[in-house]
Amino acid sequence: MAGLAAPFPTGADLLVWWRDEGDDLLALVGPQRYLQRLAELLSRASPRDVEAMGIGCGRRIDRPCRDPRTCGQDPADAPTGATRDRTGPVPSACTGFKDCWSAYGIDVEFTADGRHCAVHFQDPSDRSRTDVQVNGVRVAESLRLDSSGYWVGRRNYVVQAEGPPDHPEQGLTMGNLCCAILSLVVHDAELVTTRILVPEAAETWTDPELRLDRDTLHVYPNGQAREAGRADRVLPVEPSPSY
Numbered sequence: 030m031a032g033l034a035a036p037f038p039t040g041a042d043l044l045v046w047w048r049d050e051g052d053d054l055l056a057l058v059g060p061q062r063y064l065q066r067l068a069e070l071l072s073r074a075s076p077r078d079v080e081a082m083g084i085g086c087g088r089r090i091d092r093p094c095r096d097p098r099t100c101g102q103d104p105a106d107a108p109t110g111a112t113r114d115r116t117g118p119v120p121s122a123c124t125g126f127k128d129c130w131s132a133y134g135i136d137v138e139f140t141a142d143g144r145h146c147a148v149h150f151q152d153p154s155d156r157s158r159t160d161v162q163v164n165g166v167r168v169a170e171s172l173r174l175d176s177s178g179y180w181v182g183r184r185n186y187v188v189q190a191e192g193p194p195d196h197p198e199q200g201l202t203m204g205n206l207c208c209a210i211l212s213l214v215v216h217d218a219e220l221v222t223t224r225i226l227v228p229e230a231a232e233t234w235t236d237p238e239l240r241l242d243r244d245t246l247h248v249y250p251n252g253q254a255r256e257a258g259r260a261d262r263v264l265p266v267e268p269s270p271s272y
Contacts, residue, residue: 040078043070047082064133064152071137071148072165076115077101079137080122084130087116087123094118113141127177134159136177138186145218147186149176159205161188161214168223169214175205182241184219184269189237197230213237213248219269232261241266 046067049055055063071079080086080100083093094100096118104120114124121143128135134151147163159176161168163186168174178188192199192210200209211234213226226248228234236251248262249255 039073076122079126084128087125090127168216186216187239
């Protein structure tokens with residue numbers, strides 16, 4: 030029978046830092062260091078650690094988990110080979126979490142097997158910018174990135190980014206990035222490499238998506254093209270590193 034998980038040091042530190050009773054830690058270290066440390070702890074946390082923070086999850090982003098006893102349990106089977114995202118209540122908690130209340134705009138996405146973690150966060154002094162870390166590594170720091178992303182397979186994290194300003198169809202539009210034409214950032218968590226895919230003049234990437242098909246990655250300009258199977262680009266998946 031699965032039992033309640035024992036507390037881990039990272040989870041305990043994360044709770045203390047996140048709750049910050051009386052804003053004592055924020056006053057002690059300052060806003061920049063507070064946010065930096067929060068991102069570091071989130072990058073090392075487990076799904077159960079993040080669930081315990083009380084932010085929204087994959088089932089409902091607008092409220093804390095309603096069944097923490099179930100989500101705080103160890104899984105009946107090890108999730109090493111898991112390929113599907115989890116939505117609770119379920120042992121080991123959801124794989125995705127979103128903070129809808131604080132000024133930090135936190136969005137956390139785990140791979141289904143829990144090996145990799147992507148964290149989006151915002152500096153309250155500049156809410157127009159979102160920073161992204163994958164396993165603690167900053168990704169595409171020079172670009173404006175979307176406030177959320179998704180995993181493709183077990184190793185590639187994908188997030189939309191501002192598109193090229195000189196694209197013939199570029200312009201202002203509604204949305205987090207306010208760009209009519211977008212780029213894609215793809216971070217390989219195992220190789221620790223980042224690819225920035227920028228649309229060419231003839232490619233109209235209004236809502237680009239990346240999908241995995243066996244050993245290739247397919248880039249679609251929008252959801253309609255994906256449903257029709259019309260990819261603009263097909264890229265190889267780099268071999269996994271040998272350990």
